[in-house]
Amino acid sequence: MLEERKGGFIGRWWKRLTSPSARWSVLSLVLLGLVIGAAGVIGTQVMVARTGTNEFCGTSCHSMQWVYSEYKESIHFANPTGVQAGCHDCHIPHEYPQLLWYKARAGVRDVIGEMRGVISTKEKFEKARTELAERVWAEFKADDSANCRTCHDFTPEAIAKQSEKAQTRHANRKKDGKTCIDCHTGVAHTDPE
Numbered sequence: 596m597l598e599e600r601k602g603g604f605i606g607r608w609w610k611r612l613t614s615p616s617a618r619w620s621v622l623s624l625v626l627l628g629l630v631i632g633a634a635g636v637i638g639t640q641v642m643v644a645r646t647g648t649n650e651f652c653g654t655s656c657h658s659m660q661w662v663y664s665e666y667k668e669s670i671h672f673a674n675p676t677g678v679q680a681g682c683h684d685c686h687i688p689h690e691y692p693q694l695l696w697y698k699a700r701a702g703v704r705d706v707i708g709e710m711r712g713v714i715s716t717k718e719k720f721e722k723a724r725t726e727l728a729e730r731v732w733a734e735f736k737a738d739d740s741a742n743c744r745t746c747h748d749f750t751p752e753a754i755a756k757q758s759e760k761a762q763t764r765h766a767n768r769k770k771d772g773k774t775c776i777d778c779h780t781g782v783a784h785t786d787p788e
């Protein structure tokens with residue numbers, strides 16, 4: 596009896612939602628849709644920007660202070676060129692929709708990790724760091740260190756300006772099937788043991 600009434604209620608609404616509007620013109624409905632869509636896009640961009648700063652990534656969670664303090668000592672935080680690589684430049688995919696998918700997954704995992712206190716002390720962090728680093732290295736290997744290459748573009752002209760040691764390694768990189776992270780770890784944090 597109750598179920599019948601509930602079905603009737605949903606049915607009535609479904610009919611209302613799927614029948615053409617008598618009051619609203621198609622144009623006003625299209626405009627309303629565009630406004631809602633634009634608000635969604637702008638809201639997403641604001642969220643991505645707010646949660647992508649070094650301050651947000653490095654200081655909102657107690658657990659991130661260990662990597663943040665190391666990063667501040669690294670060449671990617673301060674160097675003679677004045678170009679800074681922030682957490683998100685290296686860690687978050689630069690393309691949509693992968694960016695949103697990655698942020699959602701990492702966000703959930705990090706919040707749970709913070710609440711459980713898995714790396715709440717320096718000692719816990721040192722124990723966990725090899726495993727954490729391996730996870731990051733696997734990501735860089737999987738996409739040929741795409742995030743490094745958004746800044747470091749090794750054209751033949753660029754390679755010609757590098758140290759001799761770097762030149763041969765970089766020139767043969769593709770032939771040898773190597774990616775940046777195979778040779779350069781610990782570029783923003785201390786390497787695990």
Ligand code: HEC
Nearest residue numbers: 670674675676678679680681684685742743746775779782
């Ligand atoms: C936002 C841009 C940016 C990103 C992303 C980036 N770098 Fe850099 N990198 C720089 C700049 C700028 C320097 C400093 C260049 C200088 O001082 O001449 C630098 C320096 C370096 C150096 C030289 C270190 C030294 O001691 O001289 C290495 C090696 C390096 N980066 C590797 C990487 C790797 C590997 C990645 C990816 C994990 C990466 N970079 C991601 C901008 C970036």
Ligand code: HEC
Nearest residue numbers: 740743744747757758760761764765768773774775777778
């Ligand atoms: C096969 C190993 C290898 C690979 C792969 C590799 N590098 Fe290097 N890279 C080196 C060596 C060796 C040096 C020289 C280090 C030195 O002189 O102490 C170097 C130097 C550099 C430098 C400093 C250049 C200079 O002359 O001062 C940067 C920046 C750099 N690498 C970034 C990258 C990036 C980004 C990638 C991926 C596109 C990459 N490397 C891939 C081995 C490698």
Ligand code: HEC
Nearest residue numbers: 652653662663671680681682685727728731780781783784
């Ligand atoms: C230049 C690129 C780069 C920047 C900038 C960077 N990281 Fe990393 N991060 C890496 C790489 C590469 C690893 C893998 C371990 C390694 O090689 O040091 C890593 C590892 C980590 C780890 C795992 C623990 C560990 O030490 O291995 C955490 C957590 C982390 N980064 C957070 C951050 C945060 C937060 C920031 C900003 C404050 C940041 N990273 C900035 C490249 C970067």
